Amino acid sequence: MKTSFESSDFFQAFSEKRSWEPGWMADFRKDSWNRFATLPKTKIKDEKWRFSPRTRFGYNDCDQLTDSPKPTTLEGKSSKNVIFESFDQAILDHPKLLSILPSCTGPKLGSDETFLLGSSFSESGFILKAKEEHKEEEAFICRHFAPNQNRSLFQQSIVSIDPFAEVTLIEYFDSEDQSSTGILSNLSHIQVGEGAKLNRIVVQRLNNHSTFNHLEKIELGRNAQFTNISLQLGSAQTRVESRGDIIGDAGEFNNYSLSLGRNNQLFDQRTIQHHIAPHGKSNLLFKNALLENSKAIFSGLIKVDPKAQNTDSFQTNRNLLLSKEAEASSLPGLEILANEVKCSHGATTSKIDEQELFYLQSRGIPKSTAEKLIVLGFFEDIIGQTPNPDLVESLRDEVSKFFHT
């Protein structure tokens, strides 16, 4: 079935709506859309979608753009050392920062369609640029909103941290309302320069009718450090594609994620830790606790190029199944082309520990509360990675709130 995104009239109408944009942006959109329109038809067997009920991520039911997108709201001000602006504002104020867009490739982990649609139809998102050696104590906060009324919203963001700068960024993804369906597709392009540090926290709380597509590509320079902590709580289905490229010597990439699955929720996660330069470190931990009919897919790859000697890279996927129907599929992969490496991956899927459960119940705690406590404990080593202690508490609350709603 064709979506209206494929119609050239549709694209034309969209371009007219955005006629205020400079020509280079219009060209970029046009080019992206042409590439989208000529994408080969979906292959039946695609390793990048293995185990995924792919149709759940289609745009058929939401093939109109939202008329009045609720823009990303930003908390934290631009200063002489930091540019922090909405996507639309940045098109006018900082075209140079956006000029990298045509060379952005995205994570390339299966969602070419979403990536190209995002490049064509982005109407929201933000730009965060920290100048060299700037250290910001306060976190920058963005709030993104998924559309309602069976509409789609595409957005993209650029985060660029110059050498030796240090920044914390928190992104919340919510739905405009709790009852209607929408698709939010987000592209993040993240560059962390030499010796710079970026901590990023993602909290996803879409309503349970909506779809979330979250595509990110991170590039780490020499001695750069990036820590990602992702809480996937809401949505009907979420597809995460996350690529971390360590392109400078001794870059360090930490990618932590937790998902709490209830009712029919689906979390489809695809990751790659790509070591291009030597002496890099990467550590990935994805934990999924699955209740009721929920389902998680984790597909992760550690790739170590021949030149990336002395790499330490770890990848762990842990799934906790709390019901008979819950399902976890795990595809942990290693492709190692250098020999001076320390790499390992582990994947476990298990049920709740009966002893633990019994112990809690024997203290008078009802089963559902006991389960909740155990799941919160299961997530603790991810939440605990958060740098700021106040934030740890609020993230615990976030998970807790989602447990029996």
Added chain:
Amino acid sequence: MSTLQIDNLSASVGKEQILNNLNFTLPKGEVHAIMGPNGSGKSTLSKVLAGHPDYQVTGGNACMDGTELLGLNPDEIARLGLFLAFQYPVEVPGVSIANFIRAAVKSRLPEGESIKAVEFYKELYLKMDDLGMDRSFTSRSMNEGFSGGEKKRCEILQMSMLNPKYCILDETDSGLDIDALRVVSEGINQMKNPDRGILVITHYQRLLDYIVPDKVHVMWEGRIVRSGDKTLALELEDKGYDWIKEEVAAA
């Protein structure tokens, strides 16, 4: 000729010069001790003599019974008869002690000759009994999950099975409790023999209560700065190393 003789040996690791014109002679039949504070170059000396590839020799000679050791591969040096008991014995997963020692013994046999298994095990068990090692030990992987004492015993066991001409014991006392120290020392003492030279490298004098050296040398800044008999060790125990450092600085 029957000596391990080191003349003006200088060596570095990376850009750092560690041995500086070191002179030292160990005759067969004697036990010598090299003592010195941490970082004086004691362990480097043992590694350089054993041919460790990370160290660059920048000058001097090291002759064992007239054969130059410097420049040879570690295994050639070992087969010529130099044994190094490691301060930190390395784990070799999956390779049992028995198989490891067999392979080492076999490497010393002429081409085509093989080990007589019955005799080999007889000798191995006998020596294990002496060292108070349980026979089931032979099937354990080399140094994997061993306690400090077990590792050092295993080093001494190898030393005694391989029948070397010269032995260097690098901080063999480190990580040993008093009982293990006694057993290990006894093992070393049994190796004493008119055809064998033994060099004990240690930081503390306590090992020398059990292994009485013919000579004691003090190492500082990559060379031997003082030599004497066993009373020198007691003096060091009593006064520490600072007076030696001061003497060297003054000179």
Added chain:
Amino acid sequence: MIKPSNIEIDREKGNFHYPTSKYAFDAGVGLSEDVVKYISGVKNEKDWILDFRLKAHSIFEKKPMPTHWASKDLENIDFDVIRYYLAQGQQPSRTWDEVPDDIKNTFERLGIPEQERKFLAGVEAQFDSEAAYSRMKEDLEKEGVIFVGSTEGLRDYPEIFKKWFGKVIPSSDNKFSALNSAVFSGGSFIYVPPGVKLAQPLQAYFRINAENFGQFERTLIIADEGSEITYMEGCTAPKFETSTLHSAVVELVALKGAKIQYITVQNWSNNVFNLVTKRAMAEEEAEVRWIDCNIGSRLTMKYPGVILRGRKARGEVLSIALANDGQHQDTGAKMVHAASETTSNVIAKSVSIGEGRSSYRGLVQIPGHLEHCKNNTECDALLINSDSQTDTYPAIAIQGSENSVQHEASVSKVSAEQIFYMQQRGLNQAEAMSLYVNGFVNDLIREFPMEYSVELKRLIDLEMEGSVG
């Protein structure tokens, strides 16, 4: 540096060439319906078998290569230059002098007796498409054990074998199982009656002797209730100038309480494409164990599997792979849990030497209506040289709160300190490396019968020679 080359045809070097014209039955080169009919005709097969072959042939023609996940090297197989059937003609006129030196040296170093060498080099007895069986057969018959070739099995004992033939691995399972189903010949068909426990392992040597001759043996082992059998296959192939294809199908059926152990030691020369489908069905309380050692070949793709169909069934795969220059060992295991309280265990160790590449691919499936199923998977890879490569691609799909799986994989290399330590004891670098590799796979090698583990250790030593320096 040896890189795999494309298959070259008609490369008439002559010095190691089989005069294939001396075979009594030769289906010629290339594959067509006529070739399939020819093979079936030579074997005097019943119509149902010919139908089975023809159906498989049409599946083979339609199925694409699995290159969306597997090595693109598969595209270098030219099905039109392969001989699909050759059988028992006269002895080939090859002499010992014609055997290439490196093969002779291998035999020398392995300490294989003179007679045996000639046999292995293909100078003497020939068992191309039809396997030969030992005198052991008579003793077995007394116990009611059937141990025959595929042709005999289907012809003489259809009531036993027809029920399971092609059922564990349907022709349509993959392109190569379809190919095998169309042109199979040779292999072993074994039936062990209820309660019979074979004390000695059954053995068969499968070998490739003619150039460009694909070998498509078919093995079916049925262990009836409470019986026990160990089967061993050793595969060696003489070296040829051009590439060869080996594509076997092995089906095992372990009925209630039966135990099957299937041991493979494979040492193909490095121009062989070795694409094998192996799968077992385990009924209630049955146990199936695949022990698999892969050395040599240009590309091996082999993922022994167990379908755990009955309660408390148990499946195990123990696998060792050594990939040297120009070789790709793509191996793994499949464990499909289809009943409660089933358990499976996979231990895979691979060593990549020089530019060799080893890959692990695994599948573990436990659906939600089952309870108390367990899987444990460990895969460890050792890299020897800086050009060596390893990949791990497991797939684990688990449902239900009463099941558990655990998967661990690691990649390591020999450290310089370990080598120095061994050298200080007098071993040269190659010996040290060899000892290390033997240690790495030691716990698996112990699972092999004595004579195989000795040969394996020697083979590893041979592979390690020249890997350092």
